[in-house]
Amino acid sequence: MDKLILLIFLLQGVWCGDWSISLPEKIEALSGSCVTINCTFDINNTYDKYLTDSAAGVWYKDGHTDNSNIVFNSSNPNLPFKGKIIGKLKDKNCTTTFYDVTSNHEGTFYFRIEGNGPLKMTFRWKFVSIDVIDSPPSPTVQMFKDQMEVKVHEEVLEGSSMCLRCSAKTLCSSSPPTLTWSSTDRLHLNESSRLQLDQQNQTEIISDLNFTATHLQHGVTFICTITYQLHQRNTTAQSNTTLRVQYAPKNTSVFVFPSNSVLEGSSVTLICSSDGNPAVFNYTWYRENGGQLEELQTGYNLTFNVADRTHTGRYYCQVKNHHGTQNTSALLDIQYATKISLFSCNRTDVTVCLCEAHGNPSPKVDWFLSGRPVSNSTNTFISEERLSSTDLRSFISLHQSLTHADTLQCVINNTHGNASQQIQLVASPQEMIHCQQTFIPLLIILTLILILCAVTVGFALYRIRQLSSKLKVYNDAGTYASLQLSAPVSEYETLNFKKDDTQ
Ligand SMILES: *[C@@H]1O[C@H](CO)[C@@H](O)[C@H](O)[C@H]1NC(C)=O
Ligand SMILES: *[C@@H]1O[C@H](CO)[C@@H](O)[C@H](O)[C@H]1NC(C)=O
Ligand SMILES: *[C@@H]1O[C@H](CO)[C@@H](O)[C@H](O)[C@H]1NC(C)=O
Ligand SMILES: *[C@@H]1O[C@H](CO)[C@@H](O)[C@H](O)[C@H]1NC(C)=O
Ligand SMILES: *[C@@H]1O[C@H](CO)[C@@H](O)[C@H](O)[C@H]1NC(C)=O
Numbered sequence: 001m002d003k004l005i006l007l008i009f010l011l012q013g014v015w016c017g018d019w020s021i022s023l024p025e026k027i028e029a030l031s032g033s034c035v036t037i038n039c040t041f042d043i044n045n046t047y048d049k050y051l052t053d054s055a056a057g058v059w060y061k062d063g064h065t066d067n068s069n070i071v072f073n074s075s076n077p078n079l080p081f082k083g084k085i086i087g088k089l090k091d092k093n094c095t096t097t098f099y100d101v102t103s104n105h106e107g108t109f110y111f112r113i114e115g116n117g118p119l120k121m122t123f124r125w126k127f128v129s130i131d132v133i134d135s136p137p138s139p140t141v142q143m144f145k146d147q148m149e150v151k152v153h154e155e156v157l158e159g160s161s162m163c164l165r166c167s168a169k170t171l172c173s174s175s176p177p178t179l180t181w182s183s184t185d186r187l188h189l190n191e192s193s194r195l196q197l198d199q200q201n202q203t204e205i206i207s208d209l210n211f212t213a214t215h216l217q218h219g220v221t222f223i224c225t226i227t228y229q230l231h232q233r234n235t236t237a238q239s240n241t242t243l244r245v246q247y248a249p250k251n252t253s254v255f256v257f258p259s260n261s262v263l264e265g266s267s268v269t270l271i272c273s274s275d276g277n278p279a280v281f282n283y284t285w286y287r288e289n290g291g292q293l294e295e296l297q298t299g300y301n302l303t304f305n306v307a308d309r310t311h312t313g314r315y316y317c318q319v320k321n322h323h324g325t326q327n328t329s330a331l332l333d334i335q336y337a338t339k340i341s342l343f344s345c346n347r348t349d350v351t352v353c354l355c356e357a358h359g360n361p362s363p364k365v366d367w368f369l370s371g372r373p374v375s376n377s378t379n380t381f382i383s384e385e386r387l388s389s390t391d392l393r394s395f396i397s398l399h400q401s402l403t404h405a406d407t408l409q410c411v412i413n414n415t416h417g418n419a420s421q422q423i424q425l426v427a428s429p430q431e432m433i434h435c436q437q438t439f440i441p442l443l444i445i446l447t448l449i450l451i452l453c454a455v456t457v458g459f460a461l462y463r464i465r466q467l468s469s470k471l472k473v474y475n476d477a478g479t480y481a482s483l484q485l486s487a488p489v490s491e492y493e494t495l496n497f498k499k500d501d502t503q
Pocket of ligand 2: 144146147162163208209210
């Protein structure tokens with residue numbers, strides 16, 4: 001009987017072409033959640049009067065012939081599937097939600113409408129497949145730069161305005177799913193991002209993460225997580241994308257080995273390092289010279305094999321990639337031992353002495369009067385004049401009466417050595433003494449040499465005269481002995497006399 005009615009209905013359907021149903025082909029249902037089947041149907045308009053508010057919707061599973069295939073009937077709550085026809089059947093809307101989805105819900109479903117009187121129709125020619133899944137499908141993550149989609153592995157320039165979009169189709173659930181963003185470097189996500197959650201029309205959920213790309217985000221992976229809160233469990237799925245940012249050199253620094261301050265004569269190397277993408281850098285070294293930068297060489301390091309004091313100064317390293325340049329500098333300080341370049345005294349009613357010293361680090365000057373250290377007092381006044389970071393002048397005024405035996409010593413030192421000079425404080429007024437200790441012995445030696453020369457010349461002249469007179473004597477037949485005696489005596493006496501005079 002049922003089959004006959006169906007045949008009639010079918011024939012009628014063929015004639016009028018108005019028995020129809022619209023169902024999706026396939027739906028994914030999250031285990032533990034619900035599933036909604038969007039469904040609309042149409043009937044031959046001669047049956048419209050039988051479609052009332054009391055009409056029932058019936059679902060068959062995995063077949064449509066046997067009553068045992070019936071899993072849901074809107075007018076019979078005792079059937080195995082719990083659910084609800086959420087559409088209005090009277091309006092030919094058979095949209096249905098099944099609750100508490102389990103693996104039993106997996107299969108093919110056919111709809112049947114049961115109205116009044118003869119309106120009983122199973123739409124056998126169309127079914128929907130339900131797939132039961134344990135976790136939601138992964139969301140889709142896309143990256144846009146200035147509204148243009150960025151391809152995988154494509155690099156963006158620092159400062160680009162970025163939009164990361166996470167989207168997912170929403171599955172039926174009691175509470176809507178949420179999308180959350182995280183990153184491998186959380187700090188950088190919070191710093192510069194703005195989160196926009198845009199839940200479009202019940203079927204899709206979108207979350208945009210808008211920010212300006214910075215070098216800190218280079219290589220950072222952004223993860224979008226979709227979470228469904230179910231009764232028994234939370235279930236999630238993730239997708240991610242990695243941002244690649246190109247940027248100009250950053251964090252450029254100069255390291256000096258072994259250190260910024262080295263002793264003259266040793267070797268020193270300056271090494272320049274930088275961060276950037278692409279990490280292909282051009283390094284150029286400059287030296288500051290009277291406010292101007294003088295180009296030295298290229299390459300990431302700069303070495304002085306034998307450093308000398310003229311290398312002291314500020315060195316700049318300029319790093320360049322094709323997005324920009326960055327400069328940084330380091331100070332090189334070549335140290336050396338102290339040296340006294342000038343030590344002189346001027347004596348009027350007071351004795352004023354000056355000691356000029358050089359050294360790096362700057363030397364310390366100490367005065368000693370006849371071996372005893374001298375300090376600032378009423379009798380002695382010490383003052384210092386700093387000529388540069390390495391040059392120093394120290395003045396001492398001695399007001400006390402000085403004796404012929406007094407010496408003044410200037411002692412200078414820095415961490416690399418000592419130097420000293422001493423002056424005999426000769427008590428002759430208005431005498432300017434450039435008193436090198438070696439000067440007096442030198443003077444004595446010079447005088448002696450001069451005297452020796454004079455004596456030798458004198459003796460030579462004497463001998464010449466003697467020879468000529470000897471010739472005369474031979475000619476005149478004079479004595480030989482008288483000549484031998486007189487000459488050496490006078491020479492010896494002259495020498496002794498001169499020596500005493502200089503001491
Ligand atoms: C059917 O009903 C459902 C639930 O009320 C609704 O979301 C859907 O838009 C309706 N379909 C049509 C075609 O009106
Ligand atoms: C994020 O960026 C996208 C694309 O540039 C834009 O459509 C969207 O409105 C932005 N969202 C916010 C909150 O600024
Ligand atoms: C699910 O997640 C929410 C929010 O994170 C939490 O409050 C809840 O306890 C979680 N439920 C289960 C079953 O883990
Ligand atoms: C000595 O004292 C004077 C005045 O008190 C001062 O100006 C000078 O700097 C002092 N010299 C030293 C080396 O301390
Ligand atoms: C410098 O002199 C001090 C004493 O004044 C001495 O202890 C030190 O060894 C000297 N240093 C050098 C390098 O001559």
